[in-house]
Amino acid sequence: MQLGQQTFADEQIKQAIEEVWQELLQEADAEDYSLEEYLEHYRKYWNDPEFPNDIPEIIMRAVEKLIGKSLAWYCELVRDPSGFTGEYSFIVVDPQTRKCLTYRQFTFDGVNVHYFLSVAGTVIYYEDIIRLVIKLLDQIQSALADAQNAALQAPRR
């Protein structure tokens, strides 16, 4: 049995993002304002240390909602000497197995093995959030499917 990946339409992803946004507003007991409005402030003030950057939380909660699974994650806000670049680097771990779901190995020459530990992307506009959610969904679902297939193919006593 080969386990597949579920694909999500942009509308489904947008709905999950909007639900997460409403949850965050409720949790913060904040006045009702749209994610688009938040993103306008975000583009202006992302280097202000007092600006609450909710982007990682929005992205990961949307991913969790869509795949129906809680995940452990770490997010680096990538900086250069002039400050935050707008890029986020996510490392995601399955809390049950502690497998790193964003880990990929590759080789250019068949000898030296290189790796990526994280899935990264830049967020400036709403569409960038959708794009990054899709990128994470692809990688995480593929890693979860690989792990399940490996478990099914493992010899049983």
Place this chain on the structure above:
Amino acid sequence: MEREKIIAALETAFAEISGAEYEDEPETFAEFLESFKKFRDPDFPVYWIPWTIEEAVEALTGRKFGWHEDAFKDEWNYTGEFGFVCVDPETFRCLTAERTDDERCTVSVVFPILSIDDAVKAVEYFLQLVQ
């Protein structure tokens, strides 16, 4: 593992990482950390610190690991704290993942590294983790 052996591994790793930058009198890792503690300015090649820790761990264990490191910064400077994520490339298991008391799971570990003692403590932690 003896402290001297860990310090030797750290110094060797640091010499490799920073080597090309220095010609006459190479700075030691301990000296580099002292300067970092004093200045912590944004132009400092701060990632040499976590890379040195990681190289030393790999040299001491004879194994390669997948690493992610993050140098924490406040609004002005580096804070001297570093976040690390370590993955075993054979099993893809995140070695730094830990279950918390409230049944959640954390992914990274954070160490303040502002002296050679701090660096030794970080290496000791990773050695215990990978063995």
